[in-house]
Structures are given as C-alpha cells and as structure tokens.
Amino acid sequence: MRQVAEGSQAVSEAVRLAKVQVIAAYPITPQTHIVEALSDFCAKGTLNARFICVESEHSAMAAIIGAASGGVRTFTATSSHGLAYMHELLHWASGARLPLVIAEVNRALGPGWNIWLDQTDSLSQRDTGWIQMYCEDSQDVLDSTLMAYRLAESVNLPVMVVLDAFFLSHTYEPVDVPDQGPVDRFLPPFLPRFQLDPANPGAFNQFVAPHAYMEMRYNIQTAMEKVPENYARIAEEFEIIFGRQHTPAEAVQCGDAEIIFVTAGTTVSTCRQAVNRLRSKGEKAGLLKLKLFRPFPVDFVRQILSGKQKVAVVDRNCSFGASGIFAQELKAALYQAESPPQVYGYIAGLGGRDVTPETIEDIYWQTKKADRPRTENMWVGLDQETVESWQR
Amino acid sequence: MATLNMTDENYFKPGHLGCPGCGAAIAIKFALKALGENIIMVIPASCASIIIGPYPQSALNIPVLHTAFATAGAAASGVRAALDMKDDTETTVLSWAGDGGTFDIGFQSLSGAVERNEDCIFVCYDNEAYMNTGVQRSSSTPYGMRTTTTPGQDWKKTRKKNIMETMAAHRIPYAATASIAFPEDMMAKFKKAKGKKGGARFIHVFASCATGWGAPSETSVKIARLAVQTNIFPLYEIENGTRYTLNYKGDRPVEDYLQTQGRFAHLSKADVTQIQKMVTEEWDNICRKTEAFQPE
Numbered sequence: 163m164r165q166v167a168e169g170s171q172a173v174s175e176a177v178r179l180a181k182v183q184v185i186a187a188y189p190i191t192p193q194t195h196i197v198e199a200l201s202d203f204c205a206k207g208t209l210n211a212r213f214i215c216v217e218s219e220h221s222a223m224a225a226i227i228g229a230a231s232g233g234v235r236t237f238t239a240t241s242s243h244g245l246a247y248m249h250e251l252l253h254w255a256s257g258a259r260l261p262l263v264i265a266e267v268n269r270a271l272g273p274g275w276n277i278w279l280d281q282t283d284s285l286s287q288r289d290t291g292w293i294q295m296y297c298e299d300s301q302d303v304l305d306s307t308l309m310a311y312r313l314a315e316s317v318n319l320p321v322m323v324v325l326d327a328f329f330l331s332h333t334y335e336p337v338d339v340p341d342q343g344p345v346d347r348f349l350p351p352f353l354p355r356f357q358l359d360p361a362n363p364g365a366f367n368q369f370v371a372p373h374a375y376m377e378m379r380y381n382i383q384t385a386m387e388k389v390p391e392n393y394a395r396i397a398e399e400f401e402i403i404f405g406r407q408h409t410p411a412e413a414v415q416c417g418d419a420e421i422i423f424v425t426a427g428t429t430v431s432t433c434r435q436a437v438n439r440l441r442s443k444g445e446k447a448g449l450l451k452l453k454l455f456r457p458f459p460v461d462f463v464r465q466i467l468s469g470k471q472k473v474a475v476v477d478r479n480c481s482f483g484a485s486g487i488f489a490q491e492l493k494a495a496l497y498q499a500e501s502p503p504q505v506y507g508y509i510a511g512l513g514g515r516d517v518t519p520e521t522i523e524d525i526y527w528q529t530k531k532a533d534r535p536r537t538e539n540m541w542v543g544l545d546q547e548t549v550e551s552w553q554r
Numbered sequence: 555m556a557t558l559n560m561t562d563e564n565y566f567k568p569g570h571l572g573c574p575g576c577g578a579a580i581a582i583k584f585a586l587k588a589l590g591e592n593i594i595m596v597i598p599a600s601c602a603s604i605i606i607g608p609y610p611q612s613a614l615n616i617p618v619l620h621t622a623f624a625t626a627g628a629a630a631s632g633v634r635a636a637l638d639m640k641d642d643t644e645t646t647v648l649s650w651a652g653d654g655g656t657f658d659i660g661f662q663s664l665s666g667a668v669e670r671n672e673d674c675i676f677v678c679y680d681n682e683a684y685m686n687t688g689v690q691r692s693s694s695t696p697y698g699m700r701t702t703t704t705p706g707q708d709w710k711k712t713r714k715k716n717i718m719e720t721m722a723a724h725r726i727p728y729a730a731t732a733s734i735a736f737p738e739d740m741m742a743k744f745k746k747a748k749g750k751k752g753g754a755r756f757i758h759v760f761a762s763c764a765t766g767w768g769a770p771s772e773t774s775v776k777i778a779r780l781a782v783q784t785n786i787f788p789l790y791e792i793e794n795g796t797r798y799t800l801n802y803k804g805d806r807p808v809e810d811y812l813q814t815q816g817r818f819a820h821l822s823k824a825d826v827t828q829i830q831k832m833v834t835e836e837w838d839n840i841c842r843k844t845e846a847f848q849p850e
Contacts, residue, residue, distance in 0.1 A: 183639040184639060216631070217662060217669070221625065224624075228632025229633065236632075360592045360617055367620040368606075369603060370609040
C-alpha cells in the first residue's frame, strides 16, 4: 500500500514486516523516530518482539549480539556517536558471524555538536566486517532493509542500512509498504546456522590462538566476496515479488558521459537533477550511484568508468590527512582498471550544509575546466573568513 | 572425615586452564553443580574466558557465549530475550564476570540489566584485581593491596567498592555473597537464585587467586575461609534491596587473614589497625541492616 512516510518510518515498517524478534536500542537524534515507532508496534502487538531499552549503544549492540547468538532475528538503530560507541562490538558481531541488521542514520560527529548529515560516522566503520548499503530515498530504505536480512542471513555477516540525517530520516515521501504475505514469501523465518542450545552445548567466540585466528578472518573475507553474487540473486527475487529493481550500484546516463558524478545517499537524487539540467544544456554528464559500499562494487565501477575521461566524486565525509572516503575507495578500485579516468575528489555538505543542484553544477564546471585534479580533496563552498579566523 | 552432601554431576570437566589453586575454577565447579541442567553461560573477558579453554576445546558441558569485556549484563539480556521469544522458560541465563567485568568496565551494563530486572543470574567471581592481565588494581582491590599498578609505597589507599550495596540500591530481588570456602552455603545460594525466576539475581563470589595474591596454591580455600572468619568478606543475603540476612559471624582479627598473603606483606602495624577499623565499620553496617542476626 502506498503511504506517505519518513525515511525513519520506512525502516520501522520494514523491521515490522521482517518479523524481527528482539530489538535493543538507545536514543540518539536523528535515529529516534525509528525506535519510537518500533516501541509502539511492540506495545500494540503489531510486532511480536522483545524491545530492550538498554542504557547505551554499546549495550544495544551487545544485547542483539546475545539475542542473535540465541537464534533470533534482531534489529537496532543508531547514529553518529552511538555508532562510534558501538565500534568495539561492530567488530565482535562480524567476528561472531551474526546476521544482524541495523539502521544507521548518517550524522556528524562532535565536537562541535552537530546533528546533521555527515557520512564520516558510518564510513569510518568500513573495516569492521559489516556490509554497508547507502540509501537514496525512503523506498530504497524500506527495500534495502528487507533485502538486508536476506543478505545478512545468506552470508552470516551483519548489515548496516545507511540513511542520511533529516534529508532522508525526517523527509516525507510516498513509499510503497508491501503487505505481509509477499514479504513472508521473500523473507522466510530466520533459520540460524548455530545457536546457544543446552541440548547441543558449544562455546561461541572463545579464545583462539594464532593457529586458527587467521583462517577465521579469511572466512569473513570470502563471505564478503560472496555478497555481490548473493545480492544479485536476492534482488532478482525481490523484483519478481515486488516489481522494483535494485543493484549494488547504478549507472545513470553514463554511456556517452564525459564527466561522471559518483556519490551515495540523498546526494544521488540531487545529482540526478543536476545531470538532467546539464544534459539539457548539451553537457555530457553522467552519474554513478553507489549503494553497496562494503563490499565495494569494484567490478561494476571498473566496467562503467574504464575509458571515461573524468569522474567527480562528491564526498560528504573526510578521512583527515587523506581525502574523501568514497574517492579513496574509487581510486583504489580503478588503479588496476584499463584506461582509468581522472578522479576529482570533492568534499561538500559536511555537518548538514546544503548540497544543491547548483553546487553539483559548480562541481561539474570546475571539473570540466581542469586539466588534472588540483589536490586530492577539493573542499566546496568554504567560507574563507571563518577558516582563517581559526587559523590565526 | 566430613563428606559434602553434593551431586557427583559435574559440568566443569577436567583439563581447564586455571592455575593450581584457582578460586575462580572452584567457584565455577560449585555454581554449575548447584544450577544443574539447562544453563547458558555468558562470559566477558576475564580469567574465566581463558580457564574454560581455547578453541577448539571447552571444559564446560554447557553452552557458553563469550562476549566483550563491558557487555556481560547486556549480552545476557539479549540471550534471555531470545529464549523468551522462543518460549524457552526452562533455561537459566548465567552471566559470569570477574571483578573488572562487574565493578569497573562492566558496571554500566550490569546496572542497566539489573534496573530492567532482567531474568538472569549475574555472578561476580571476585579475585580483587585484573588477574588475567597480570594483577593490576580494580575498584574491587581492597585497601592495602599491592598490585602491578599500585606498586611499592603506592599500594592501594582507597576502599574496595561495595558492590552489594550498589545492587541493593537497585532494589534487586535477590543478592548474596558466597565463598569458595563455604561450598554448601554457596550452592544453596545458587539454587535459591535459580528458583527466583522472573527477575535479576546477583551473587558475589569470593574467589581467591593464589597466583596474584602471593600465596601458596594449596592455601586458596584457607584464605577464602579466613576472609569470612575475619569479617573481611561477610556471607549475607539481601532481598529486594532491603531485607538483609547474615549467614555467618566471624570473630578473628584481620591480621590472621592479611599475613597469609604476599600482597599485604608491606603493611605496617598501623596499616593493619586501620584495616581492622574499616572492616569493623563495614561489619557493623551490615549487622545494623540485618533484622534477624543468626550466629553460627
């Protein structure tokens, strides 16, 4: 049924439809609407789940690790400092090979305190062994959350469904919320490959010496490598049941494009608009949407971008001392590609600063004019006076 | 020779990695004997996580979830929630943390779990310092103890945190202290805790560490007994945070206990007097709170 829903509601509806059994959460803006709605579902009985109101995000992740080890489907949602606080247990969850799913609302890290969009929180968790999916709109959020459970349970790795603070979490738009029947067909009840069971005792996550630790890590890597194939299969089933198509990355008007934007999250929508405008002016602009960030869709990226002239990456994040994180990943993926394009890395819209179609068009013209990238990270729209006031 | 009236059933098998005389290993053995079947154990980083054995072995004949240091309370809550969702009301969730995982890094998640009145038994086996990492002080380390982070004249000058009082402040349905030197009392308390389904239960087990305390391994149990006999570690129960029951009355001077261990060897007579004063103060406090005082 089509509804007008926030990105946050799209998550909650998907979690309800996924028949999640244990939820543990701690409030943090702008994630709160997600868990408030889920609390409400549990209270009303529209979702038969235990909701554990833990005293921190660290405990939220620990609790769902405990619950998933007990063999049930789980969920939590967090953002920014909450995710950073979970960091230790993000490693624990993937090491324990638990198919957790969380919603992570991209928000800036302090100081200074800032509740608005910034991708550094989730991207700085890239080495934790979690699958990461970046969503463009509320429908993408709902669909990705449902697919996340299938994906997580297919490889026994946790999945982070990422959505932009406010621009997505708090923005209302039409969303097709499917009925329970089709969702049940797509996502059957969770069948754990292992669980804590007094009838079949075992020790989970125990001490392991050098003779076996490395093999355990290798298996996480091989599980990650299975993700693209599994994603494709799950997306195919999803399309048959729900009629919507999903891919790890999406090429928009890339065929003849001379400059291709690469970005993730709601900025993709902004870029779509900018590309249309530029096309109407006769410019050969294109767009590559990144949905899957871990594992990074290397093959797809190489296939689309090899032989192109220029790529402009719009990063709403920064790895200080290096560059935007999507730009880094892209460069690494293209290094062994045939005739790779020049990669122009732009850092824009940190801490919730607006990135408009005009911002994207400016990036286009700047990229078109240049012979080569001026620096590894070009910061867009800085107020020089403010910058210098702190440098004195 | 007196015989202990206890089951031959043993869930803690030979081959564990505890040091000779390990109080923690003795505590695990008695606790599991008392609890019997259908137990899931949650163990955060601690000596216990090593003692029960590395991959691919386990000395425990029950399912164990090893979890990160700070998380025993929360992970146990999650396991409980999963069991509830599977309609398994038979299985008891037993969280088994050391003093670090209870008094210090695990305190927040324990407090959260107890405040939510999670249907689990939370155990602290207390060896009064970070023994697994080489005897560093914790907030359970008693006044007067030398550790590798309170060395020389910087021996610990602050009191041991009173963890039982913190549990009482949560109005936890059941909290008890127990000692490896009093196995029948300890097993009775674990059985009682198991019977009190539906809410949080806390058991504070005194588990001596001969290795870290500078004592011969064969004196572990003797030291634990002296801790009770000198009222340094009183045996008592608290129901609903208010109803105190004292199980044993000690009458020996603290010196009898302190002199058995190298960790206190540096203390002067004045220091010992000071410790006696502190112990008496704490003891009087418990006596005041005990409505029915029963001598041995």
